Amino acid sequence: MSGTSIAGEATEETLPAMIVAAEKAGKARRRVNRGPRVPVWAIVVLTLSAVYFLLPLYATAVYGFSNGKHFTLQPLWDGLGDPGFQTSLRLSLFYSVLTTLLALAVVAPTAYMVELRFQRLRSTIEFLSILPFVIPPIILVVGLSSMYGIKSPVNLLASSWAPVLLMGGYFILTLPFTFRAIDNALRAVDVRTLTEASSSLGAGTIRTFMKVIVPSISLGLVSAALLAFTTAMGEFTLAALLGYPTFPVYLLNVNGWQPHMGEALVLVSFLITWAGVIALAAVARRTPGTQVVRGGPM
Amino acid sequence: MSRLELIGINKRFGDQIAVSDFSLTVEDGELVSFLGPSGCGKTTTLRMTAGFESPDSGAVIVDGVDVTDLPPNKRGMGMVFQGYALFPNMTAAENVEFGLAVRKRPAAERQTRVAELLDLFGLARVAESYPHQMSGGQQQRVALARAVAIQPGVLLLDEPLSAVDAKVREELRTEIRRMQVQLHITTILVTHDQSEALSISDRVVVMSRGAIEEVGTPTQIYAEPRSAFTAGFIGAMNEIPVRIVSGAGGVVERGGRRVTAPGAAGLVDGDLAMLLIRPELLEPLGSTGGSLNGDLTVTGRVEVQTFLGATTRLLLAELPANPDDRSVLPAARRLAVDVPSATAGRWPAGSELAVRIPVAASRVIADGTAIQPGGHA
Known part of the structure; x- marks a missing residue:
């Protein structure tokens, strides 16, 4: 785990899968010995995938919790105590939460x-x-900088409106994920008839939307929120090039001069995302009526 | 609770005429059914009444007030949808309470009213259940309770029973009628099920191709249909070709017999016409013949017997006309004859049967207004 995917950036495929996996974990435990026999090839594929995903995580942990010679949690304590870590994490959380709210609201x-x-x-x-998906972030940020940069008549970059560019x-x-979800x-749900x-x-x-539609699509909203939040938390290019020392930007810098601490913090960011x-x-599972029903005989 | 007037309503979707010149007054506390095949404009008319569609021309008037341009949420009409449209995130009680909450009624009043309604519809046990935890019949009752909770001036029911099974459907339609009479709510019921319309309505509006074919009480619609469409659409109906002998005297001819028949007066002499008669009114003559008393007969071979419970329906293919019959009329299509099941054994498939047509109970209509598919025997 290093480079631009340091905060556990999720893709459209992995995140819903992560939610489902988290939801199913509890049920699976209660159903031991009941399911059909698992075929051998499935176990092989599962094992290979697990190795592929877990090995880098293990390597990160080994490297992060070490001073180069033996195991120690010192890099973790150093990282957690570093003012740069706290500031950048706060900044990332702030913009990610705002982005999530903006995405949902729009x-x-x-x-x-x-x-x-x-x-x-x-x-x-x-x-x-x-x-x-078609226009990479680097193109987006170059476009934004020229459109709203120093040479532009609408110079947002140097004004107090600059955070608007980042947001x-x-x-x-986040649009591809949020809109789809x-x-x-x-x-x-039968939106038209419910309306x-x-x-x-x-x-x-407005009342219909807030009281009827929103609760009926809460699971979709949770997915969208999750996707928007993790995308923003893990975003590197925009933040780096617009000059925001967000958590991913900070991690990359730290990796340069304190690699053990950097890797320890990568694990922290991974845990934050999973939490x-x-x-x-859990919230989604507790929401009543998230099972989709259209009516009809049952 | 309100008098509803629909005046000269027209609606097109692109080139398609959905509703044309629809005018109807529904009296206070009356239950009127819109009956017709799918695509006849009945649901569109209902949706225009509710405000979900706007008419191209015409007016919707409630208690003398023109509501044509009001949005649905300002019309104070209750509506029950085909698929119930219960709010999935709310319990039965919360669904019923929704309209009252929108109206900002005090909490105590809301609770009392919700409890009353859940009781009235036999839903107290499922008050805290979510829609997906309820049966189809229970969901339908919640939908009804929710619609009447707001004490609507007009209640609109859009095929409310189409999604429940046959037994529940019969129970529910009686319940709808009981509730409608008890609460005295002006109600429009849209349905394609004639038994539903005939069993619980004060009046039935038969619709076809966007227009009203006929309006009448269930008895009128069934016993004295004024149009071929209605005759064919409501119940099983036999069509027997006859020739008009005297339009002035109302005399028709078939098989060399001349009889006076209702509805024949005013038709053009020499024209082909259709004599309409219900299967249960045809009387088997058996082998003995019998007095015809100014009635007609048709002889045919029994093709199929269909057991319907108390009665059995015989499907009769008319045998070639008598060679000395000079009128040369086309044979009747298959004739349906209902006989008591106890006697049906006398006419097994393949046997010959002559039936008497009690002309006084029939109705003659001009030919060319052929009966639509789906209704005739």
């Missing part, structure tokens, strides 16, 4: 309105939402 109502009234715009919005960039990078959840039912009972659009995943999965 994407959820947009996806709802597209589903409800602007079906014709769906393909356009879907296309826009996956653009960040905006983060927001764009929320849109899938919306399409699984009409709520409307016939006297509720306006977040498990906490959100």
